[in-house]
Amino acid sequence: MFKYFLYIIVGWDLIKTLSAQTELKRLNQLGENQQKWFEYDAQKETETQGIIEAAKKSLEDQVKAIHDKLETKLTAIYSFLEHSQFADVDYTRSKYTHPDLFQTIGIRRFYLEMGYRQNWHDALSACRRMGGNLATIKNEAEMLALLSKAKRRHEFWVDINNMGDGVYRTTFDGKPAPYLRWGKGYKPGSQDCVSLNEDTKRMHNSQCTRTHFFICQEEPGV
Template sequence: MYKYATCIFSIFALWNFWGVSAKKQDTSTGTNELPKAPMPYYTIENIDMHQQHWFTYNSLRQNGTLWRIGNMEQRLEMRLQSFQNQMETKLRALKQQIEPYMENVKMSNKIKMSVFKKIGSRHFYLEKQKKMPWDSAYDTCRQMGGHLANILDEKELNEIFSEETKKKYWVDINSRANDGASWISTLSGRDVPFLKWKPNLATNIHNHCVYINSNEMYFENCANDNYFACQAEQWA
């Protein structure tokens, strides 16, 4: 009998202890309900939300990539157009430089070599009968297939005009661009390689064409009449 009483008392004590513990737990959480189980992370709503975020991110990223590609294409087109314009400009300039030489080559096929005499390493013709202005002398030399003479150095000057001491001969030297301009060759378009002025020659900036007399150079009005010297070569 005593044993049964002890057992019942122990069960009753455990029951009270469990009740008190449960009450304290409910009081600490502010509710008498048991805590709910956590919601699973990968629900249909979460998956749909992540898909929307992913699609938005991909769309923004794709738009940014397309913008960068378009910007690169625009810059490449601008550079290509600039390069094309530069090439066209250079080609036009090259064509302008080549055209006179091509014309000279064509003219060289029409040279009347029988009237030219080899002096030194080149061929020249001295007009000793008829005087004419500088421009007419230029045209006459071209009609012969040659060109007004360019004098390369003093040796050549002395060889060409060794027997001519009294006559004046137009040569391919002028400053017709403007008063005070440099002396150029119409054949090369550049400054002449050689000049030998008469000592103490009076300055007159309005006389733009050059003639040779007694192996010395003078400038004179281009409209005056003089004899002239032609050369057969089209490139010197």
């Protein structure tokens, strides 16, 4: 009887040992699977990062190619505009003025462009896009008031030219300019368009293709 009881105890211990070994094997297998999963995730993450980097590099290359192409086109356009005539210049006046651009000088409102130089035709177009016009000077007091706002030795286009019949007129109504005060050595009729010179405080006439700063007036005409 004792012998059978001993067999039972030994058998039970054997069963527990086998069960423990089975559990240990299962845990080892689970650990191996987890390691494979981690390795798989790391590999996938590396592959995904590689795809992202490749896509980023491709987009950067495309953006650079587009930028280079646009820069080439803009250079060609600027070159064309610099050498073109003025038949196609848009002189359309905007229906709306931009009051924040204009300041009161004397009894009228003006805008002095002192950042970009333009030829006379483009200056006229820029003023009209603001809803105004190139400035027509009414008298000496107004001319001096405008030039007092300018920086030294600047030259400004105004709305006076003799491109028609040789008479210096305004573009707004075609009437003769209400005020002219020529600088020393400048002869009326020798050139086409008129500018104000801050240094001499007088008017100069020169080719309309030259580039100067310019003055706009808020209202269309004097």
